[in-house]
Amino acid sequence: MQAPPPEVLYEDELRFLESWDSGRRPKGFRMTARAVVTFLVGSGGEALRPPKGSKAKARVIEPKFVGDRALVERCVVTLVGERGLLLVGEPGTAKSMLSELLAAAISGTSALTVQGTAGTTEDQLRYGWNYALLLAKGPSAEAIVPSPVLTAMRSGSLARVEEITRCLPEVQDALVSILSDRRLMVPELSGRNELGESPHVEHAAEGFNVIATANLRDRGVSEMSAALKRRFNFELVPPIADAKDEIALVKARTLRVLERAEAPLEVDDAVIEAIVTVFRDLRLGRTEEGFAVDKPSAILSTAEAVGVASSLGLAAAFLPSDRELLRLVPGYLAGVVTKDDPKDQARLLAYWDGVVKRRADAEQRVWRTLYELRGLLET
Template sequence: MSETSPDVLRPHAELHYADELAALDRLDDRDRPPGWKLSPWAVVRYLIGGELSDGTVISPKYVGKQRLIEIAVATLATDRALLLLGVPGTAKTWVSEHLAAAISGDSTLLVQGTAGTTEETLRYGWNYARLLAEGPSEAALVPSPIHRGMSRGTIVRVEELTRMPPEVQDALVTVLSEKVLPIPELDSELSAVRGFNLIATANDRDRGVNDISSALRRRFNTVVLPLPATVEEEIAIVSRRVSELGATLALPDVPAAADEIRRVVTIFRELRNGVTADERTSLKVPTGTLSTAEAISVVTNGLALAAHFGDGELAPTDVASGIVGAVVSDPIHDTVAWREYLEGVVSERPDWADFYDACRELDA
């Protein structure tokens, strides 16, 4: 991979964390599967973070159970593909990118699944000008990311697998079971080079989801990525990502107030769990996921407001509009859920009075 410009908004993981990957490569004396840049142990260390023997600090990319990452990495060292499953906002895409970066040194071989994804997107397409002029040939074939990954022996990522129509999904069955990609137009096939494997992500709680056929599901080992188990764990994730995003976006220096981050995380956890933290009050659950990713977005937007339109310190007024916007997706059900929470919970917390006033001003 070539170096990236400092003006790039979001460098690929293998470029952004190149120093960490180089340090792991230098100190990694364990066996590496064919085609892997690092050993499975080093890949897990890259995802989980820690300090290496030479003092190099590896930043955590995933905050959660290490065993889940170990299972994911072990799967990719076998002949089974990996399916990362979970509700939106559980870092499925983030984990898949970093796994590909650590294993193959290239996270760019990506297929984005949508309702409009075609079988050709997964397999290969054609340069129709050359196809009409010369007929089917290797020169006229346009390789898909999967085609390129098979020929190079690298990890390929398929995002939102369940967004694709079932008949398109099943184009992967032969690729994953036989490790070949038939090309009948050329009376040939592409055999995967050692090191090739596939990471797919899918969610099971969103509109537009298609079931995965049993034939395809058997080709995957499924790892479910949960929402953060504790409020402290989620606060740590939000704080770290907000700090990273602030630096990337070159936001003016605004201290990320711990109290406001804790408030955002607490509200999201209580509403999505349907009960207050002390388990004394039942709550209506909004239709949205209120994920950790959305909490990060709310706080980051609040920092921008504080930096450009406030006094330089993150305040309740800076996060109030973001929270309401995240909670109220359905104007009927969610509005009722939010108002009940605001009046029944927020108003009863003395140290949240300023936040309550900020939310009430939005309704005025």
């Protein structure tokens, strides 16, 4: 299976955490709030003990989300309450990953997902119909095709709406009544009884909530209706703050990509460090030494850095040659940087002529090689 979801990938950890903490669970949660936070940020290297009488072994929980623990705690607390959670941020800051991990830990599935696009319709957030059944029998409960959101309401799970701001605002607004009333009307199934109209209502079971994500580069959250905004708690997910943490994460993720391809890790630490440093300098518009850099408009997220580092590893494994791996960096980097704005290439060259040159002049080996390869950026 490519890209197994977290409930499959971390099945053992999740089962362990469900029994590890005997504290009070929020309604509809499969584990305590503390266990959910531990699943996301890890146990800090400590081996957690299973409850007394359990045959399970003590285990260390690996960190998955690199970032502020308080942010994760706020997310979990929001999901205990009656408001939805909206994760906003630059592309590639792990918003989708966070929402999948939260859904896997809290509901046991991250699969109840609607992918927001310009073509998303209300049916995809509410329900559709099985037309064969509809024509044969008329509107009936069996003929309803529930959306992932309706399935989550029925089963008391978390529904995920990815890239919510890419949906048209009037489509997004289908969530307003679901989030505030916690129920969904199906007018087609309403009947009449002796007291008059008897509406068909689908009620949300305990545990139901919505996690949405929104990318700040797409149509903005500012275009969401005020009514919908009020039904979400917003959390800004920032890029990884610390350079060392980002380097470690990129290395770990690259290793995972290469493991899947059954390729050895032949990218050395100095190369990964250089890649992450270039990405951070260009993303932040400032180097670690404090020099200002003209920022390209292209997206230079951690996820893209993982992409470049993995490509080097794959190249080493499948197209082996005597050339130094570092020689491939400018080519991949140019591919990332020159995606939308032609001026970005000039910005990359300016970075090379300023920062990379300065580091090369200071006799830093990796940077000297990179500077010699400047010509590869010009094509």
